[in-house]
Amino acid sequence: MGVINGLIKRLSDVLAALGRAMLTAAAHTGALAGFALRLAWRLLPAWTRPRLIVQELFVIGVLSLIIILISGAFVGLVLGLQGYNILSKFNATESLGVMVALSLVRELGPVVTALLFAGRAGSAITAEIALMKTTEQLSAMEMMGVDPLRRVVAPRFWAALFSMPLLAGLFSLVGILGGYVIGVLVLGVDTASYWGQIGEQMQPVADVFNGIVKSLVFGAVVGLIAVFEGYAAEPTSAGISRATTRTVVLSSLAVLGLDFMLTALMFGA
């Protein structure tokens, strides 16, 4: 009897923990949705101060350039090397260019850029806003009759949204150049084949445009999560560190999940 009771007790504990976790997650999602709605009202008014957006484009976009460009180059080099090894088995190394380009433009460009962006810029946005909250700077703004959502949050969201496709485009371009370096200059694939096949098979709309749409979606999602986690952070140093971690984890998961859905929609049937 005691054993069974203990088992039931443990089972109910597990269920309770699960339920609590679900409720917490639901509450968090609800808060995020409410926040998104409140932010949405202030997105257009934020354009009355384009200077603030430019400033954030620098912090969020330009300062992410180095890691994006270096990563893009290395991903391109690896794709070139791996692609060459596989394609040479089928005597189809002239398709190396298009393989590298399509991999980058359709998938790796938007996705890897978004993941790096979440780690580099997303966490910085969260930490900055959370710290402003902790030191009552947001409160001070509010008391001055300045809406922090419009003054602080909206410009960062816009900058994240705009930076992402630009960074993804640069990532893909540098990656294709990396593939060129390893494929053409090192492994001896024909130059004209490398570029020619890309021109032949890559579609401006189906591939490049879809890639841009993807990275816009990722920019919006990472941007929203980053500003929300900062704004909703518990105003303590532990709270800030939790918030930045959540930003990176949640936005990475969101990017990967959404990528699958978008890919199924765009290239699926």
Next chain:
Amino acid sequence: MNAQRGLDIVVGAFVLAGIVALLTLTFKWSDFSASSIHGYTLTADFDNIGGLTNRSAVKLAGVTIGRVTGIRVDPATFEAVVTMQIDNKYNNLPKDSFANIYTAGLLGAQYIEISPGGDTAVLKNGDRITMTQSAIILEKVISKFLFNKAADK
């Protein structure tokens, strides 16, 4: 104000670079291959070009010497007319050269292989290669082989 201006310039450069990258990805590729060859044009008629496409390679002894630049059907003969651009370095191809469509490997891309003839006259810009062999269509080869087997019996 000067720092502000520097920031504006850097951000402007970033946005411009990003847009150029996206536009390059969208539009620029078609020009790469066309501009990379400065050469002369030849045409050749084939019964069947198989999987040959624009920008397929034109090879001589396995070395790429040019590109296919156009494919159309001659309405009079119902044959495919393939236009190709050959690198100026190879301007001494004999007039009686032979053009075959081959496949790289079993499943690879198709290309035109030029087999030089023995004529002393050479092919010039706009000339037509008269001796051609069409792409080998796998089904045709198999059915021919089967028919021949049947005929032997």
Next chain:
Amino acid sequence: MSVEPYIRFEQVSFARGRQRIFDRVNLDIPRGKITAVMGPSGTGKTTLLRLIGGQIKPTRGKVWVNGLDVARARAGELLAMRRRLGFLFQNGALFTDLTAAENVAFPLREHARLPEPLLDRVVALKLNAVGMLDAAESMPSALSGGMARRVALARALALDPELMLYDEPFTGQDPINVGILLRLIASLNRALNLTSVLVSHDVAETLSIADQVIILDQAQIVAAGTPDELRARMGDIPFLQRFLQGAPPDEDSDRALAARTLLAKKLRVSV
């Protein structure tokens, strides 16, 4: 009009979770005076300021600020009210990525479209008023706590407010700084004809400049009046005496006894 109080609390209740911060509090804060709100830590002094600023809404009751029902005000009205309000935060709450001068310029840039030379003049004037003109180009991280608070005061004054709210301005300050701040608060109030609300638990300092004092404890107002009145009534209200004189809790009070019993229980010793 001038006799009508600037701020009036009507039956204001406020609770955070299950914790009751205010329970049906009524209070008036007169125009043009310095009103000190005092009480032990955790009695909702800061909450009171946030209720006035409209950052939080009372659970029940009404907060009137200059004739505006803050909890039910529309966004535009609240904004207009806040433009006439200066709030000095406990730690200053300076924007850490802006210089001292830019911090002071911030509310001006947001609310007034001033030409740049004029803006610089106003900022210099405000910084000079708090004696911080030398530090105009310093970043907040390079300022000491007292200096940061004075810059924050200049920022709060930037829009020439009618109402100044001070949240614990003396906490963690050395005596000299406290003296400077006291003089500043008192002289600003007179010179600019401000209405000031000063939240603090530094008894002696606060009483020296306050025109009126409100003392909070346990979600209620324990006493209110001029400093002299309060000193006169000290004998009637034991809590007031303890608070004003900084005496340790009364040995016989029920609360103290209960606390000691609990402590003894935890430590497993007899009382």
